Structure formats: C-alpha cells, structure tokens
Amino acid sequence: MLDFYQQAADSAADIIYLGEVICSKRRLVKPEDWVAIGNELKQGGKEVILSSLTLLEAASEMSSLKRLCQNDAFMVEANDISAVHMLSTAGKNFVTGPSVNIYNSRSLKLLARKGLKRWVLPVELGLETLRDLQSDRPEGVETEVFALGRLPLAYSARCYTARSHNLPKDDCQFKCLDYPDGSLLKTREDQPFLVLNGIQTQSALTHQVLDLFPNLVSLGVDVMRISPQHSHTMEIIEIFDAARKGAGLGPLGEKLLSLLPLGACNGYLLEQAGMHFALEGTHATQQAT
Amino acid sequence: MELVCPAGNLPSLKAAVDNGANAVYVGFKDDTNARHFAGLNFTERTFEKAIRYAQDRGRKVYVAINTFPQPKGFDRWKAAVDQAAAYGVDALILADIGVLDYASSHWPELRLHLSVQASVTSAEGISFYHENFGIRRVVLPRVLSVSQVAHVITQSPVPVEVFGFGSLCVMVEGRCLLSSYATGRSPNTYGACSPASHVRWEETGDGTNTRLNGVLIDHYGEGEKAGYPTLCKGRFQVGEHTFYALEEPTSLNTLSILPELKKMGVSAIKVEGRQRSPAYVAQVTAVMRAAIDQCLSNPDDYQPKDQWMDELAEVSEGSQTTLGAYHRPWQ
Numbered sequence: 027m028l029d030f031y032q033q034a035a036d037s038a039a040d041i042i043y044l045g046e047v048i049c050s051k052r053r054l055v056k057p058e059d060w061v062a063i064g065n066e067l068k069q070g071g072k073e074v075i076l077s078s079l080t081l082l083e084a085a086s087e088m089s090s091l092k093r094l095c096q097n098d099a100f101m102v103e104a105n106d107i108s109a110v111h112m113l114s115t116a117g118k119n120f121v122t123g124p125s126v127n128i129y130n131s132r133s134l135k136l137l138a139r140k141g142l143k144r145w146v147l148p149v150e151l152g153l154e155t156l157r158d159l160q161s162d163r164p165e166g167v168e169t170e171v172f173a174l175g176r177l178p179l180a181y182s183a184r185c186y187t188a189r190s191h192n193l194p195k196d197d198c199q200f201k202c203l204d205y206p207d208g209s210l211l212k213t214r215e216d217q218p219f220l221v222l223n224g225i226q227t228q229s230a231l232t233h234q235v236l237d238l239f240p241n242l243v244s245l246g247v248d249v250m251r252i253s254p255q256h257s258h259t260m261e262i263i264e265i266f267d268a269a270r271k272g273a274g275l276g277p278l279g280e281k282l283l284s285l286l287p288l289g290a291c292n293g294y295l296l297e298q299a300g301m302h303f304a305l306e307g308t309h310a311t312q313q314a315t
Numbered sequence: 316m317e318l319v320c321p322a323g324n325l326p327s328l329k330a331a332v333d334n335g336a337n338a339v340y341v342g343f344k345d346d347t348n349a350r351h352f353a354g355l356n357f358t359e360r361t362f363e364k365a366i367r368y369a370q371d372r373g374r375k376v377y378v379a380i381n382t383f384p385q386p387k388g389f390d391r392w393k394a395a396v397d398q399a400a401a402y403g404v405d406a407l408i409l410a411d412i413g414v415l416d417y418a419s420s421h422w423p424e425l426r427l428h429l430s431v432q433a434s435v436t437s438a439e440g441i442s443f444y445h446e447n448f449g450i451r452r453v454v455l456p457r458v459l460s461v462s463q464v465a466h467v468i469t470q471s472p473v474p475v476e477v478f479g480f481g482s483l484c485v486m487v488e489g490r491c492l493l494s495s496y497a498t499g500r501s502p503n504t505y506g507a508c509s510p511a512s513h514v515r516w517e518e519t520g521d522g523t524n525t526r527l528n529g530v531l532i533d534h535y536g537e538g539e540k541a542g543y544p545t546l547c548k549g550r551f552q553v554g555e556h557t558f559y560a561l562e563e564p565t566s567l568n569t570l571s572i573l574p575e576l577k578k579m580g581v582s583a584i585k586v587e588g589r590q591r592s593p594a595y596v597a598q599v600t601a602v603m604r605a606a607i608d609q610c611l612s613n614p615d616d617y618q619p620k621d622q623w624m625d626e627l628a629e630v631s632e633g634s635q636t637t638l639g640a641y642h643r644p645w646q
Contacts, residue, residue, distance in 0.1 A: 081487055083436060083460075107443050130383070130386050130411070185563060212553075213532075216552070220551075299493070
C-alpha cells in the first residue's frame with residue numbers, strides 16, 4: 027500500500043485523493059496515517075485532498091467524518107451532503123465527489139456559494155450536459171471528470187462481498203481483502219457485468235475517456251480523475267499524461283486497453299448506456315442522420 | 316404516525332383515501348418524478364380531481380418531483396413545482412438541490428419534504444436541507460438499521476418518515492446508477508429503474524430468459540414463475556455460485572416492528588408502489604391502517620395478525636417479505 031503512494035509521489039499526477047470512501051471497517055491505513063502520507067506527498071509538490079466516506083450509517087462514522095472535516099492540513103472531498111454541511115458551516119472550502127448529485131447549474135451555484143472549489147461530474151451524465159454546465163459555471167469552481175476506472179454505480183447497507191461468502195456484514199472476516207480488484211459478477215451467460223466491492227457495486231468494464239480527451243479539454247475540464255486499479259495504475263497515469271501533452275490518441279488507446287482488467291466502456295459521456303463503448307465520430311454521425 | 320400511500324392514477328388515489336391513508340403522494344406525467352412509467356401519473360385535469368377528492372375528505376396530497384433535472388430540462392421541473400403549488404397541494408417531495416432552491420425561493424410558504432432520492436442518512440445531512448430550504452420532513456433511505464433510524468430521529472431538526480411496505484431498493488436511493496449503466500436511463504435522470512422499454516422476455520427451449528437491454532438478468536426453468544427483470548433482483552454468478560447476488564425478489568414489510576417505529580418517534584410511514592394497481596393500493600392501505608390503529612391504541616399488546624401478513628405477502632414481489640436493512644443480519 028505504501029509503495030503505491032511512493033510511486034504516486036513520483037508520478038505525473040498533480041492531485042492525489044486519499045482516504046477510505048467505501049467501508050468504515052477497512053482500517054489497514056488509519057486516519058492519522060493518511061495525514062502522514064498526505065504530508066509527504068504535499069512536500070513532494072502534490073496537491074492532496076482527503077476523501078470522505080460515501081454512505082454514512084453509524085454514529086461512529088459521523089464522528090470520524092467530523093474529525094476528518096476538522097483537519098486543518100488538507101481540503102476535503104465531500105462524498106455525502108453531511109460532509110458538505112460540516113465543511114460549509116465551518117467556513118471551509120471543499121471538493122464534491124461523483125456521488126454528490128450536481129445535475130444542473132442551480133445546484134452547482136448554490137454549492138459554490140457554500141465553499142465548493144471543485145466538483146466531479148456525476149458519472150452518468152454526458153458531454154451535452156457537461157457543456158451546458160460549463161457554459162454557466164460559477165467563478166472559481168474547477169470541473170473534474172471521472173476519466174478512468176470501474177464506475178462507482180451503487181452503495182448499499184449490505185456487504186455483497188460478505189454475502190457472496192454467505193457471511194453477514196457484521197462478521198465479514200474482511201473477505202474483500204482477497205479481491206483487490208473487487209469480485210466479479212457475471213450473468214448466467216458468462217458476460218462480465220458488475221464488480222462487488224464490499225457495500226459498493228462497480229461496473230465490470232472500465233470507463234475510460236481517452237478517446238474523448240480533446241472534447242473534454244475544449245469544454246474546459248480542469249481535472250481528469252484516474253481511479254486506481256490493482257495493477258498498472260502508474261502506466262495509466264503516464265498514458266493520460268502523454269495525452270495531455272499532445273501524443274497521438276490511437277496508439278495510447280491501444281496500450282490503455284491492454285492494461286484494463288476486462289475492457290472499456292464510455293457510453294455515459296455519449297448519452298448512451300454506461301456499459302457501451304462508442305466513439306465520438308460514430309455518435310456524431312448518428313446524431314446527424 | 317401518519318400513513319402515506321401511493322397513487323399512480325385517480326382510482327388508486329380513491330382507493331388510498333377510502334381505505335384510510337392520511338396522505339397520498341402522486342406525480343405528474345413526465346420525468347419529473349421517480350415513477351415515470353407509461354400510462355401512469357396525473358395530467359392537470361386528473362390532478363385537480365385528485366386533490367379535490369382527497370382534500371374534501373380531510374386527507375393530504377403530496378406531489379413527488381424527485382428526480383434530478385439537467386440544464387436542458389430544468390424548466391420542466393420548475394413548471395411542475397409551479398403547477399403543484401398553484402393547486403394548493405399539502406407538500407412537495409423534492410430531491411434536487413436546484414429544485415429545492417427554486418421551490419423554497421418562489422413558494423416560501425409551501426411545505427417541502429425531502430425525498431428519499433436525496434439520499435440523506437444523517438441528521439447532519441438533514442440540517443443542510445433544513446437550513447437552506449426549510450424542509451419540514453425527511454424520508455429516510457432504506458439503508459439504516461432500526462437503531463440507526465432511532466439515532467437520526469433524536470438528532471434530526473425535522474420529523475422523519477420511513478418506508479413501511481413495498482418493493483425494496485437495496486441500494487441507497489438517489490445514488491444508484493445500475494439502471495443507467497445497463498440502459499442509459501436511471502431513476503435520477505429518467506424517473507425509472509430497469510425501464511420496461513428495455514425489457515425482453517424470451518422463451519427458450521428450457522424456460523424463459525429475462526433481459527434488460529440485452530443483459531441476461533435471470534433465467535427461469537419450466538414451471539418457475541418469471542419475475543420482472545429489476546436489475547438488482549436477478550440471479551448472477553459470483554465465483555462458483557449462481558444466486559441472487561444482490562437481493563431476492565422480495566418486498567419490505569415493517570408490520571412486526573411498528574411499535575418500535577412508533578416509540579422511536581417516526582412521524583410517518585410510507586407505502587411504496589405508485590406503479591401498482593388500485594387493488595394493491597386498497598389492500599395495502601387497509602392492512603397498514605388496521606395495523607397502525609392497533610399499534611397506536613395498544614402498543615404493548617400489538618402483534619401483527621397472520622391475516623395481515625398473508626394479505627401483504629400476496630401483493631409482494633416473489634410473494635415474500637423482509638425487514639431489509641432495519642434488521643441487522645439482513646445487511
């Protein structure tokens with residue numbers, strides 16, 4: 027784990043988000059360790075953001091959230107409106123993650139008045155909506171897009187990894203440790219469909235926006251988010267870094283595909299089913315006819 | 316403890332009122348609400364009749380405008396708010412921050428409830444909506460245990476409504492994108508989960524396949540009753556096993572914990588099912604009314620009657636019910 031952050035420190039990434047966003051029982055890295063890692067990354071020139079838990083249920087989770095929001099060292103990524111409230115009432119600036127629902131300009135503007143400095147486009151929204159939101163974006167707010175990773179699709183009270191081992195959540199035996207890339211859910215026709223990551227459900231395919239990089243840049247997107255996978259994350263960062271420096275997308279795309287566990291999708295950005303993979307050119311032709 | 320019942324059309328609304336609902340919730344005929352199904356919901360004309368029928372009998376009407384508009388559609392959500400307000404509804408049930416901002420600034424007197432679609436599970440989150448938009452009630456997602464609900468109620472600045480019966484969302488509402496991943500349409504964007512437009516039933520040599528936009532959600536053998544392919548209630552393979560990996564086809568039923576819900580201060584019990592028939596609404600409303608009345612008059616001796624349980628099981632998904640996340644071992 028610490029090796030990973032050492033590599034991240036040496037990578038081309040400008041911003042690093044740290045922390046546990048899925049399950050409060052996962053404590054291999056403790057909150058104070060995240061801060062220590064953050065300090066090192068910051069000294070190495072990275073912008074560091076501490077991410078908050080997405081689904082809050084227990085009182086103990088609220089206490090941890092409170093401590094996280096009280097930290098003075100780093101800005102916090104709010105992944106639930108509870109964190110937005112804590113941070114805004116304390117007069118602190120914040121980032122919202124993809125699970126805070128900002129679907130229209132009126133929502134974006136209201137949160138900007140509360141201290142929002144950067145927001146992540148909800149993953150199910152497409153380029154058309156992004157264009158509309160960007161054209162009416164409040165001053166001083168950066169836009170981030172989920173650029174690569176298995177899509178965060180749903181959160182539940184139930185732990186599906188434990189359930190797949192016939193265990194209740196309260197006795198999960200940390201089975202998720204055995205599945206660093208999540209546990210694959212296939213249809214009865216063997217189609218890889220979803221991935222179980224504890225209480226979170228992800229897409230089996232990896233959402234990737236590399237082919238749409240020029241579109242996103244022209245829409246004024248400030249930040250591309252790369253969600254880590256168990257292996258090849260640093261190579262993926264290199265690919266996106268090359269793309270932003272103007273390298274040809276064709277060869278980069280081929281290399282990227284070879285690094286993904288089960289193939290790619292990008293349908294959401296083109297107003298289609300999220301699991302589809304389509305090219306912007308094809309889509310534009312379909313629209314025109 | 317108020318009983319809030321669903322109505323997808325005028326006959327259902329009458330069934331809810333006639334069988335003892337204190338309030339009925341409805342939606343307009345478009346994507347501004349989370350039950351945007353063909354043939355369902357209210358036009359302006361039927362809406363007017365609905366309000367008159369309920370309010371003349373001393374019952375309330377709430378309008379769900381609880382999906383998330385994108386910039387191009389935002390005016391439709393504003394129009395829905397304006398229409399509901401103009402007809403004198405008792406409350407709006409809203410989820411989106413932008414829509415809440417619009418409604419609270421244009422209709423400051425209008426009572427606002429925070430929809431389950433707002434996905435708020437803590438008093439801290441409720442406070443955000445209370446302080447910014449003056450919400451007067453919150454509907455909690457179906458992800459909290461009974462003790463967690465009780466804790467939220469002790470801290471919440473506004474009264475709390477919980478789900479008491481109906482189809483069970485196993486994911487936290489308002490943040491579930493499974494449906495749009497498979498079909499491009501989700502409850503948030505389109506007002507429907509696993510939309511019928513993308514469903515295919517396929518007879519095979521050995522039974523029936525149910526598909527959602529081509530994805531096999533389940534296969535039923537000869538003689539096995541095929542269910543609607545709701546994405547989270549299909550059978551899938553994980554590791555070596557094929558099973559209901561997310562949840563069985565089952566409905567939530569809280570009859571056995573009504574006294575607990577009452578004691579902890581739950582203000583309203585919601586029944587799910589605007590997409591269901593008037594017969595469903597009549598049956599569930601009647602059972603819930605009888606149960607709540609008994610629970611309120613004699614909470615210490617309250618026991619759910621077998622007959623109530625049977626009647627609710629009859630109209631449940633897969634003919635079975637669960638306490639869902641309220642009951643810790645379910646999690």
